Amino acid sequence: MPKIRVCNLYPELLNIYGDRGNTIAVVQRARWHGLEVEVTDVTLGDRVDFRQFDILLIGGGQDREQRLIAEDFARVKGSSLHEAVLDGLVVLAICGGYQLMGRYYQTADGAQLPGLSIFDAWTEAGPTRMVGNVVVETELFGEPRTLVGFENHSGRTFLGPTARPLGRVLKGHGNNGQDGREGVVYRNAIGTYLHGSLLPKNPHLTDWLLQRALDRRYGGEVQLGRLDDTIEERAHAAMVRRLLR
Numbered sequence: 628m629p630k631i632r633v634c635n636l637y638p639e640l641l642n643i644y645g646d647r648g649n650t651i652a653v654v655q656r657a658r659w660h661g662l663e664v665e666v667t668d669v670t671l672g673d674r675v676d677f678r679q680f681d682i683l684l685i686g687g688g689q690d691r692e693q694r695l696i697a698e699d700f701a702r703v704k705g706s707s708l709h710e711a712v713l714d715g716l717v718v719l720a721i722c723g724g725y726q727l728m729g730r731y732y733q734t735a736d737g738a739q740l741p742g743l744s745i746f747d748a749w750t751e752a753g754p755t756r757m758v759g760n761v762v763v764e765t766e767l768f769g770e771p772r773t774l775v776g777f778e779n780h781s782g783r784t785f786l787g788p789t790a791r792p793l794g795r796v797l798k799g800h801g802n803n804g805q806d807g808r809e810g811v812v813y814r815n816a817i818g819t820y821l822h823g824s825l826l827p828k829n830p831h832l833t834d835w836l837l838q839r840a841l842d843r844r845y846g847g848e849v850q851l852g853r854l855d856d857t858i859e860e861r862a863h864a865a866m867v868r869r870l871l872r
């Protein structure tokens with residue numbers, strides 16, 4: 628049975644608005660697809676080779692947690708994580724986690740927390756919070772598809788010239804409330820502001836992550852079949868309709 632190794636990064640520090648639901652969704656869909664799944668929690672101080680994993684999930688958190696993590700990235704994990712992303716590791720980084728995978732996050736008191744510079748992006752805290760439900764249109768799947776989620780952040784993220792956004796905001800604020808962009812994609816790594824939890828609300832994104840992970844590990848030999856997503860798709864469509872009305 629093909630196996631997927633999931634890394635939950637800082638699960639006890641970065642888990643707001645139910646980001647843990649992303650892990651539950653990845654594990655459950657992988658099992659429904661007939662894959663074996665193994666989940667490893669990795670936290671402050673742990674030194675690991677991230678290339679051994681297939682999917683890495685990192686959630687959102689507040690400045691206090693982000694400060695601890697920025698330090699841990701700089702001292703312990705940064706280079707291994709960077710190498711793994713270059714090697715094609717599949718990553719989903721939400722909000723606070725997304726911010727720290729860019730060049731830096733500047734907090735409201737002006738402190739600059741260094742990021743991993745995996746994404747060509749930077750974030751500065753602004754005077755207001757951007758809160759609410761979001762609909763994004765993305766080209767990630769070849770044809771335009773929507774993603775739905777929930778955002779709550781004061782950080783404004785700006786993308787540098789080499790960064791590719793995850794999508795275009797149809798409803799909500801996205802990266803900064805100004806340029807209509809949401810998230811970022813670099814190799815197999817996605818950064819986004821969407822909580823929700825994101826993956827249960829967007830099964831097509833969950834399967835994209837799983838397929839990318841399988842491609843990296845099994846070189847195209849293992850293809851996901853289609854699950855019956857009638858209920859998930861109805862819930863997704865209802866949300867899109869309600870928000871774009």
Ligand code: GLN
Pocket residue numbers: 643686687688689690693721722723724779780781782783
């Ligand atoms: N501290 C960040 C912000 O408010 C992250 C918040 C979050 O992860 N929800 O911009």
